[in-house]
Amino acid sequence: METSGFTPEQLDVREAISKICSKYPDEYWAEHDESGEYPHELHTDLAKDGWIGIALPEDLGGAGLGISEATMMLHTIAESGAGIAGAQSIHANVYATQPVAKFATPEQRQRMLPDLIAGKSRTCFGVTEPNTGLETLKLRTSAKKDGDQYLISGQKIWISSAQVATKMVLLARTTPLEEVGKPSEGLSLFFIDLDKSASGLELKRIKKMGGRAIDANEVFFDNYRIPADTLIGKEGEGFKIVLHGMNAERCLLAGEALGIGYVALKRAAEYAKDRVVFGRPIGMNQGIQHPLASAYMHLEAAKLATYHAARLYDNSSNDGSITQHAVGVACNSAKYLAAEAAFTACERAVLTHGGMGYAQEYHVERYLREVFVPRIAPVSREMIMNYIGEKALGLPRSY
Numbered sequence: 001m002e003t004s005g006f007t008p009e010q011l012d013v014r015e016a017i018s019k020i021c022s023k024y025p026d027e028y029w030a031e032h033d034e035s036g037e038y039p040h041e042l043h044t045d046l047a048k049d050g051w052i053g054i055a056l057p058e059d060l061g062g063a064g065l066g067i068s069e070a071t072m073m074l075h076t077i078a079e080s081g082a083g084i085a086g087a088q089s090i091h092a093n094v095y096a097t098q099p100v101a102k103f104a105t106p107e108q109r110q111r112m113l114p115d116l117i118a119g120k121s122r123t124c125f126g127v128t129e130p131n132t133g134l135e136t137l138k139l140r141t142s143a144k145k146d147g148d149q150y151l152i153s154g155q156k157i158w159i160s161s162a163q164v165a166t167k168m169v170l171l172a173r174t175t176p177l178e179e180v181g182k183p184s185e186g187l188s189l190f191f192i193d194l195d196k197s198a199s200g201l202e203l204k205r206i207k208k209m210g211g212r213a214i215d216a217n218e219v220f221f222d223n224y225r226i227p228a229d230t231l232i233g234k235e236g237e238g239f240k241i242v243l244h245g246m247n248a249e250r251c252l253l254a255g256e257a258l259g260i261g262y263v264a265l266k267r268a269a270e271y272a273k274d275r276v277v278f279g280r281p282i283g284m285n286q287g288i289q290h291p292l293a294s295a296y297m298h299l300e301a302a303k304l305a306t307y308h309a310a311r312l313y314d315n316s317s318n319d320g321s322i323t324q325h326a327v328g329v330a331c332n333s334a335k336y337l338a339a340e341a342a343f344t345a346c347e348r349a350v351l352t353h354g355g356m357g358y359a360q361e362y363h364v365e366r367y368l369r370e371v372f373v374p375r376i377a378p379v380s381r382e383m384i385m386n387y388i389g390e391k392a393l394g395l396p397r398s399y
């Protein structure tokens with residue numbers, strides 16, 4: 001990847017993270033993908049050097065940097081060969097904590113975040129539900145007030161790292177959908193303990209296509225009790241609050257996609273230089289070289305969009321001229337462009353390897369399986385198109 005134009009802070013992050021990740025070779029990720037074992041060591045190493053709190057305030061033990069630097073961190077992890085799996089082992093701790101840091105009371109912030117930054121606790125992010133899918137505003141998991149507690153009932157799905165997390169940033173409905181004026185009302189955000197020994201909580205692991213080192217889960221709540229003081233911000237305002245984390249997540253995912261795209265291209269170029277067929281390296285054929293060159297340029301363009309979005313996100317808190325509309329359009333566009341560019345790069349990397357692209361030994365098949373994730377989550381390509389059509393082009397809402 002071309003690194004000109006990044007800030008000194010971003011380049012420092014890239015160097016430090018590359019150094020940590022160099023301890024985790026391709027074989028480590030291939031083995032963990034096969035066994036499904038969680039990459040605890042990487043989380044521990046990153047926490048030890050203070051990276052989990054990269055974008056969290058210094059008074060809580062964080063580094064006080066922004067999403068621009070956090071995106072570079074996730075990008076670098078993925079690009080090391082750790083792929084989306086490596087990045088996802090810390091990802092929720094970086095973005096899902098953004099709304100907590102911004103909207104929690106000073107007492108809650110002190111209670112909730114320093115342990116997570118130090119790596120003593122870990123969080124997952126609980127939004128998606130089986131029966132509502134991308135229609136987040138229709139989600140039904142309920143939080144009913146009961147004295148100084150809430151009772152959580154309902155089901156979440158696809159919750160990454162729930163097996164290893166001791167916390168969850170949870171979006172739940174405190175007012176039934178039928179009783180709210182607008183569907184965006186009546187949702188509340190909680191930062192809860194995920195106590196698997198308590199009654200009313202069950203997890204079921206989902207078998208999946210790639211990134212198998214990171215567990216994905218169905219989570220069932222049945223009158224699971226949480227203290228009322230785990231509510232972040234005001235009751236009923238959870239959707240507005242969680243949006244703050246969602247735009248950050250789009251930037252991080254875009255960075256992860258870039259990382260896996262660049263590493264795939266690097267592997268493809270190495271192979272294309274070495275592999276000799278018909279008396280010359282396959283990379284001397286334009287049929288191999290041009291698609292790789294094209295994939296590179298698309299990644300570079302997506303890189304600009306990604307770091308532009310992250311900069312807007314960071315600067316919007318102290319520059320009134322940057323609207324939330326602009327941030328939303330930029331973050332969604334970046335995630336879309338990076339995911340598509342990365343997919344093309346990974347696909348070309350497999351094809352460049354010929355039959356060996358299909359062999360585990362060359363790792364590009366692992367990248368191709370993982371690169372589907374940024375196209376699907378946290379929001380699909382189609383929903384981004386819907387959003388851009390409506391918000392940037394002023395077309396009628398199509399969904």
Ligand SMILES: Cc1cc2nc3c(=O)[nH]c(=O)nc-3n(C[C@H](O)[C@H](O)[C@H](O)COP(=O)(O)OP(=O)(O)OC[C@H]3O[C@@H](n4cnc5c(N)ncnc54)[C@H](O)[C@@H]3O)c2cc1C
Nearest residue numbers: 125126127128133134158159160377378379380382383399
């Ligand atoms: C590996 C992985 C990890 C994940 N981790 C988490 C996590 O930690 N926490 C969490 O909360 N969620 C997580 N998710 C869930 C993820 O965010 C959702 O899968 C994603 O938002 C898509 O929702 P869905 O699967 O319900 O798709 P659906 O809503 O069922 O949509 C299915 C398809 O229909 C299309 N579609 C639906 N409506 C329209 C429309 N109006 N116009 C055009 N197309 C439409 C969609 O684009 C999609 O292609 C994860 C998912 C994966 C795969």
